[in-house]
Each structure stands twice: as structure tokens, then as C-alpha cells.
Amino acid sequence: MPGRLKSPVRLRQDRLVTMRDLDAGELDRLLVRGRELFEGQPAEQFQGAVATVFYENSTRTRNSFQEAGRRLGLDTLQVGREGSSIQKGETLEDTLHTLRALGAVIAAVRTPEPGALAELPDVGIPLVNAGDGWRQHPTQALADLLAVRLAGREIQGARLLIVGDILHSRVARSAADGFAMLGAEIYLAGPPTLLPPGLAPALGARLVTLEDGLREADLVMVLRLQQERMERGYLPSLGEYRREWGLTAERLGRLRPDALVLHPGPQNRGVELDAEVIYDPRSLIHRQIACGVAMRAALMEAMLDAR
Amino acid sequence: MRVDLRGVRLFDPAAGLDRVADLLVEDGVIAAIGHGLPHGDATVEAEGAVVTPGLCDVHVHLREPGQTQKEDIDSGLRAALAGGFTDVCAMPNTRPPIDDAWLLRQVLGRAAGHPVRMHQIAAMTKGQAGADLTEFGALLGEGAVAFSDDGHGVARSTVMRLALQYAQAFGALIVSHAEDPDLAGSGVMHEGKVSYRLGLPGQPRSAESSIVARDLELLRDVGGRLHVAHVSTKETLALLRRGREDGLAVSGEVTPHHLLLTDEAVAELGSLAKMNPPLREVSDREALREALREGLIDCIATDHAPHTAQEKSQGMLAAPNGVIGLETAFSSLYSGLVQEGHLPLERLVTAMTAGPRAVFGLKAVAVREGQEARLSVFDLTARWTVGPGTLRSRSGNSALLGRTLQGRALGIITEGRWHPVAD
Known part of the structure; x- marks a missing residue:
């Protein structure tokens, strides 16, 4: 095949x-x-299927993987959980063998x-969490990193503030890792019930108040x-959460003029952020989704090439 | 029947004994200690081995009746023998729990005739449901050595208070599994840096210490005797120290896994390092070692908790709590604490023999002429690797799989006979 496309990325695993x-x-x-694919360059083509195995509900992530697969x-x-053998107690390993x-x-x-x-033991195909x-x-962290880069920002030396329910957040854990790997400093703010004292150091981050964090x-x-x-019982009410930790339109005014806002979606408008924030020019929220497709395609391309 | 051992190191810290000599057992009694003793009917090939009072484990789960896919009394006692134990105390959280005298007689009957003696701890409340006390008098009459709802925390303070009061009619010991079930919640490991990193629900250290504080105040209030099972935090140790200083009748035990491992093991081993109470932090492990050295803790117990490979393979959230420990307890502590200079051999042996017997009121055992021969024999030079093929327990859920340990039991002497591990 003349000029067969290959992923320029080599992964070790x-x-x-x-x-x-x-x-x-x-x-x-x-x-x-990912940037190349985002900008419309053709991706390498493969035979077969991408399987999405979701034991929890999801709209955007599942569709994003499927769309990336189509690329x-x-x-x-x-x-999915409903109507599948998962309900019959089939193990994840067996399910993956079946899909293969x-x-x-x-x-x-x-x-x-x-x-x-x-x-999980080897199941003969690459796996993405x-x-x-x-x-x-x-892959959410990959999408966020690309969104920041596409906005023309250096990640090295950037100060990333993550706000909210850090304790229960896989998004926060992967973002803290990913941004730190490229040289960002990580700051965390949120209610102490959802951000206990030992958590920030465990994630290589620093604990700040929301006001200090937003300013910097x-x-x-x-x-x-x-x-x-x-x-x-972690919080008394949504209203109090919004008042104390929500990114309200008023708090948006205190951000640096060149700061950027990210949210993994789906948003609870009027709780963790106001609608104005989503449509502010500093918001990357809509671009994050397109970046997710590009990065999942870039990742799967590299993984399939390694096989 | 006469059994003799020649040129062995007789080591009994409680009796101040540490000498190399021959030992002759006749009709179940230590007939003579000395040099050039006559041969018996059988000579144990154990020259250079160490002979101690029989090891005693006051906290094992033998799973019979009800969960014999994990372990049964026979396999559990064979595992005990392989670890050099002559006595074990079985916890009552079987299915059904050992909460009445008839059941207790049945399980003790199942252990009869085995070289290792099984003692039974009875349920403190009916069905271990944490509400109504069991018949302490009848259970003691059948041989119960203590009362416990181990496996569950006693949530209701009034129930614990009543148990401490009622037990005083019989001078009985209450063993507390100190855990506030509400605080422990759905935590599957210690809450701290590692749980935060791994994204696993943690249970806070206060889930243990808050209940110990409560129970000590109850003891101060109504009296009684309390033994705190599997102490895991430095805060619990501080409470025990104060309780002792105040003259309360309280003791505590510590497990080999809490002495040797920390919550970092969860990152490496997953559910094989899942147990309750969970593995804690380095500072807790160091405090437990110090408490053992100084004698605040006088009792090592394994909390031997067998589970099948399938049960343990369900992942951290769903897998049951517990690790096995009978076969590795002495070896792992000899390797990890004594050889590394963290604990004198004398303290290790005391905390596995005289210490637990004193707490549970079991008959004292000594390496002395005229005493019952209840002895453990160890080769401290033997090195072995913990693997599925080396374990006699029905389950292989050890957190030490793959580790090479030094020191291994050769066998025990009970009922006047030599019972080698090799069989």
C-alpha cells in the first residue's frame, strides 16, 4: 500500500x-x-471494531469513543449493563474475550x-480505561490537555485550579496527573468534606481557598x-454549594482576563457553574468534546499500531 | 510413650530459660532436661532447633460450620500445626454463629483428637446481631474461653455496657472488634494518602479508636475485662496506654500483617491486602512494633481469615476482608522483625505463648521438668518461599505470597507425641 499512514506515536504498552x-x-x-487529527488530517485506517464496555451510564464518553473509532x-x-451478560454475572474478562x-x-x-x-489478565486486545x-x-485528561494547547497555552508552568468534589473525582485524579506530567502546578479547592486535608498532597497538589485559587x-x-x-450528607444544599464553591458569573469577573475554564460535563447549571460561564469566551467547555474525539482517535491509532 | 530431642535450644522467656540440652517427654510430661538423657521410643531429628512453649493464636476463623469452601476445622488445625501452633481460639462468626451451648459442643467435638487444641470463643450476642446477650453461663460450661461479636463492631453502646457488666458474674473476657460501622461505612481500605491516590473508599482511623475510647469509658464505668482485637492504629495504642495507667483491665492484640505491612500493599496486591481493620500507615506500624517491644501489647494473633480465590478475585470493592496467617505468622515475624532488629526473639515468643494464654486465662505452658509437654519446635535457619504449594490452609489468600521467609516450624509436641509438619 503506497504511503500507508502510520501513527507517529510509539507507545510502550x-x-x-x-x-x-x-x-x-x-x-x-x-x-x-491529536492536534493533527483535530485539524482534519486523515487517520490510519483499521479493520474491525472498537468495543465500548460500559458498566456505568455514559453518553458523551461512549459516543466519543465510537466516533473516534469511525475516524x-x-x-x-x-x-452496557442493561440487557447484557454482565447482568448474568459474566466477568469483564470473559466479556472482553467474547467481544474480541x-x-x-x-x-x-x-x-x-x-x-x-x-x-485484568491479557485479553489479546488493547484496553482503554x-x-x-x-x-x-x-482520555478526559487527554482531551483537556489538547483543548488547552489548542487555545494557544503552554502547560509547562501553568497554574491549574480544580474546584469541587475532588474526593470522588476520577477527572480530578487524571487531570492532576496529566497536567503535572507536562509541568503544570496543581491547586485544589472545594468543601472540606469532599477535599479532606490529606487529599491534595496525595495527588501532588496544593490546597487553596477558592478565592486565592481563582485570583492566581x-x-x-x-x-x-x-x-x-x-x-x-457531604453538603447541606446545592444552594450553599453554589454560594461557597460555585463558579458564578460574579466570581468569573475575578478570574484573570486570560484564564481558561474547563468542565468535563455534563454541567449542572446554577450549581457548580452559572450558564454565563459556559458561554464566556474564556470557556473551553464545548471544545473539550471535539478534543475528546481527536485524542481518543490518536490514542487508539497508536495502540493499534503497536499490535 | 517416650519422645526425646537431642541438642536443642530450649527457649522459654517466661521461665528465664535459654540453654542447649536434651529433652525427654514421657506420657505427655516433660520428664527430664539435661545432657546424655536416655533415648525414648522415638527420637526427633531436630538437633540445633529451637524448642519453645507451644504457640497460641487467640484469633482465627476456621469457617466451620457454614463456609467450609474457605476452610474447615480440620484444614485450619493442620494449617495451625504447620505454623507451629499448639493452641488456637476460633472466632464464633461462623454460619450460624456459635451462640449457643449445643453448637459450641458440636464444633469442639469436631476438633477432638487433633494434635492442635481448638478453643472456642462464643458469640457475645445472639446471632452476633449486636442486640441480645448469649447465655454466658451455659457457653462457659461447654468450654467457651471468651465472648465476642468479632467480624462486626458493636454499634450499640448499651449492649457493650451490659455485656461488660454481665460477664463479671463469671469473670469472663469480652473481646472487642473495635469498629464504628457508621464511620467505617463502605470503606475498603485505610483512608489516607494511598486511598486518595487509588480512588478507593477509605475508612478513617477514628472508626477504630472512637470505639476503643467508648469501650474504655464503659470499662471505667461498670468494670469488667476487655481485650481489643487486632489493634491497628497509634491512637488506639494511646488509649490502651492510658487505660492501663488508670488500672483498667484491658489488653490488646496485634496481627502479623499490621506489624509488617502498610496500606501501600493495597496498591501492589489489591484485594489480597484487603482486611478489616485495614492496613494502616508507616507511623501506625512503627507504633505497633514499639508497643510490642515495651509490653503494652503482649499478644500477637493472626486473625487468620481464609477466603477462596474466586471470592478474593472480585476486586477491591466487592472482595471479602481478610488474609490467612497461621502458617506464616512465626516465620514472617521472625524474618521481618527479629532478624531485622526490630524485636528481640524473646518478645516474639512471649507474645505468641505466655502473653495470649494469660489474657485468655488458658493454662500456662512452660519448658520445665514436670510440666505438660506442649511444645513448638522451629528450625530458625530454614528458608522457604510462601506459595500455594507450601500452604495447608484450604485458601491461599496470603498477603505474603512469593516472599521468602526464614525460620520454619518442624512440628509440635502435644498429647505426648511428636507431630511433624512434614506429614
Whole structure:
């Protein structure tokens, strides 16, 4: 085949469980490739299917993996909790073997079990963690990194403030890893019930008040606040959360003029952020989604090439 | 029946004994200690080995009745023998729990005739449900050595208070699994730096120490005797120290895994390092070692908790709590603490023999002429690697798989006979 396209990225392993499975060089090259794909360069084409195995609900991440697969010429196979053998107690390992037999050449897996993919024996196809409980969601971090780069920002030396429910956030854990690997400084702010004292150092980050953080930050990542936190008593009310930790229109005014705002979606408007924030010129929220497709395509391309 | 050992190191810290000599056992009694003793009917080939009072483990889960896919009394006692134990105390959280005298007689009957003696701790409340006290009098009459709802924290303070009061009619010991179930919540490991990094739900250290504080205040209030099982935090140790200073009748035990491992093991081993109480931090492990050295803790117990490979393979969130420990307890502590200079051999042996027997009111054992021969024999030079093939327990859920340990039991002497591990 003349001039067959190849991914310019070489990965050392064919399983991405946490951001730390990549080194800074691999991460940087993936972002370069992701940018090319974002800008419309053709991707390498493969036979077979991308399987999405989601033990938890998801709209955007699942669709993003499927769309990224289409960019690579892949069909899609999907397994969800409802109406699948998962309900019959089939193990993840068996499910993946079945999907491979049906033509899957790569799989994206979302599970409530932190570290589930790390403990899984080899199943013969590359695996991407699409979110494992509270632990990691590495392709979200890849999308966020690309969104920041596309906005023309250096990640090296940037101050990233992550606001909200850090304790239960796989987005925060993978972002803290990914941005730090490329030289950013990580700051965390949120209610002490969801950001206990030992948490920031455990993630290589510094604890700040929201006001200090907003004043200094180059990048502000606002996390989704789940209704469940109220039910478990972590917080007295959504209203109080918004008043104390929400990125309101008023607080937006205190951000640096060149700061950028990220949110992994879906947003609870009027809780962790106001609608004005989403449509502010400093918001990358809509671009993050397109970046997610490009980065998932870049990642899967490199993983499939390594096989 | 006469059994003799020649040129062995007789080591009994409680009796101040540490000498190389021959030993002759006759009709179950230590008949003579000396040099050039006559041969018995059987000579144990153990020259250079160390002979101690029989090891006693006051906290094991043998899973019979009800969960014999994990372990049963026979396999559990064979594992005990392989670890050099002559006595074990089984916890009552079987299915059903050992909460009445008839059941207790049945399980003790299942252990009869085994070289290792099984003692039974009875449930403190009916069904271990944490509400109504069991018949302490009847259970003691069948041989119960203590009462515990181990496996569950006793959430209701009034129940613990009543148990401490009622037990005084019989001078009985209450063993507390100190855990506030509300605080422990759905935590699957120690809450701290490692749980935060791994994104796993943690249980805070205060889930243990807050209950110990409560129980000590109850002891101060109504009296009684309390033994705190598997102490895991430095805060609990501080409370025990104060309780002792105040003259309360309180003791504590510590497990080999809490003495040797920390929560970092979870990152490496996953559910094989999942247990309750969970592995804690380096500062806790160091405090436990210090407490053992100075005698605040006088009792090592394994909390031997067998689970099948399938149960343990469910991942950190769903896998059951517990590790096995009978076969590795002495070896791992000899390797990890004594050889590394953290603990004198004398303290290790005391905390595995005289210490637990004193707490549980079991008959004292000594390496002395005229005493019952209940002895453990170790080769301190033997090196072995912990692997599925080396374990006699029905389950292989050891956190030490793959580790090479030094020191290994050769066998025990009970009922006047030599019971080698090799069999």
C-alpha cells in the first residue's frame, strides 16, 4: 500500500489505565497527533471494531469513543449493563474475550471498580480505561490537555485550579496527573468534606481557598457536583454549594482576563457553574468534546499500531 | 510413650530459660532436661532447633460450620500445626454463629483428637446481631474461653455496657472488634494518602479508636475485662496506654500483617491486602512494633481469615476482608522483625505463648521438668518461599505470597507425641 499512514506515536504498552501509564514524551507526541487529527488530517485506517464496555451510564464518553473509532475506520460493538451478560454475572474478562471473538480490536471500558483494568489478565486486545470509579479517566485528561494547547497555552508552568468534589473525582485524579506530567502546578479547592486535608498532597497538589485559587489560576477546571453528595450528607444544599464553591458569573469577573475554564460535563447549571460561564469566551467547555474525539482517535491509532 | 530431642535450644522467656540440652517427654510430661538423657521410643531429628512453649493464636476463623469452601476445622488445625501452633481460639462468626451451648459442643467435638487444641470463643450476642446477650453461663460450661461479636463492631453502646457488666458474674473476657460501622461505612481500605491516590473508599482511623475510647469509658464505668482485637492504629495504642495507667483491665492484640505491612500493599496486591481493620500507615506500624517491644501489647494473633480465590478475585470493592496467617505468622515475624532488629526473639515468643494464654486465662505452658509437654519446635535457619504449594490452609489468600521467609516450624509436641509438619 503506497504511503500507508502510520501513527507517529510509539507507545510502550497497549493498556491505558492511568495517566501515569504514559511518560511525558508519549503524552506530548499524542497531543501533537491529536492536534493533527483535530485539524482534519486523515487517520490510519483499521479493520474491525472498537468495543465500548460500559458498566456505568455514559453518553458523551461512549459516543466519543465510537466516533473516534469511525475516524479510524472501525465499526462499533457495545455492551452496557442493561440487557447484557454482565447482568448474568459474566466477568469483564470473559466479556472482553467474547467481544474480541466478535471482531473487536480494541476496547474502552468503564467500570465502578477502581483499578479493574490493571488487575485484568491479557485479553489479546488493547484496553482503554474510560473511567474506573473514583480513580482515573485518562482520555478526559487527554482531551483537556489538547483543548488547552489548542487555545494557544503552554502547560509547562501553568497554574491549574480544580474546584469541587475532588474526593470522588476520577477527572480530578487524571487531570492532576496529566497536567503535572507536562509541568503544570496543581491547586485544589472545594468543601472540606469532599477535599479532606490529606487529599491534595496525595495527588501532588496544593490546597487553596477558592478565592486565592481563582485570583492566581491560569486554568480553572470546575467539577460536576453529583446530587448523591447531598443525599450522603457531604453538603447541606446545592444552594450553599453554589454560594461557597460555585463558579458564578460574579466570581468569573475575578478570574484573570486570560484564564481558561474547563468542565468535563455534563454541567449542572446554577450549581457548580452559572450558564454565563459556559458561554464566556474564556470557556473551553464545548471544545473539550471535539478534543475528546481527536485524542481518543490518536490514542487508539497508536495502540493499534503497536499490535 | 517416650519422645526425646537431642541438642536443642530450649527457649522459654517466661521461665528465664535459654540453654542447649536434651529433652525427654514421657506420657505427655516433660520428664527430664539435661545432657546424655536416655533415648525414648522415638527420637526427633531436630538437633540445633529451637524448642519453645507451644504457640497460641487467640484469633482465627476456621469457617466451620457454614463456609467450609474457605476452610474447615480440620484444614485450619493442620494449617495451625504447620505454623507451629499448639493452641488456637476460633472466632464464633461462623454460619450460624456459635451462640449457643449445643453448637459450641458440636464444633469442639469436631476438633477432638487433633494434635492442635481448638478453643472456642462464643458469640457475645445472639446471632452476633449486636442486640441480645448469649447465655454466658451455659457457653462457659461447654468450654467457651471468651465472648465476642468479632467480624462486626458493636454499634450499640448499651449492649457493650451490659455485656461488660454481665460477664463479671463469671469473670469472663469480652473481646472487642473495635469498629464504628457508621464511620467505617463502605470503606475498603485505610483512608489516607494511598486511598486518595487509588480512588478507593477509605475508612478513617477514628472508626477504630472512637470505639476503643467508648469501650474504655464503659470499662471505667461498670468494670469488667476487655481485650481489643487486632489493634491497628497509634491512637488506639494511646488509649490502651492510658487505660492501663488508670488500672483498667484491658489488653490488646496485634496481627502479623499490621506489624509488617502498610496500606501501600493495597496498591501492589489489591484485594489480597484487603482486611478489616485495614492496613494502616508507616507511623501506625512503627507504633505497633514499639508497643510490642515495651509490653503494652503482649499478644500477637493472626486473625487468620481464609477466603477462596474466586471470592478474593472480585476486586477491591466487592472482595471479602481478610488474609490467612497461621502458617506464616512465626516465620514472617521472625524474618521481618527479629532478624531485622526490630524485636528481640524473646518478645516474639512471649507474645505468641505466655502473653495470649494469660489474657485468655488458658493454662500456662512452660519448658520445665514436670510440666505438660506442649511444645513448638522451629528450625530458625530454614528458608522457604510462601506459595500455594507450601500452604495447608484450604485458601491461599496470603498477603505474603512469593516472599521468602526464614525460620520454619518442624512440628509440635502435644498429647505426648511428636507431630511433624512434614506429614
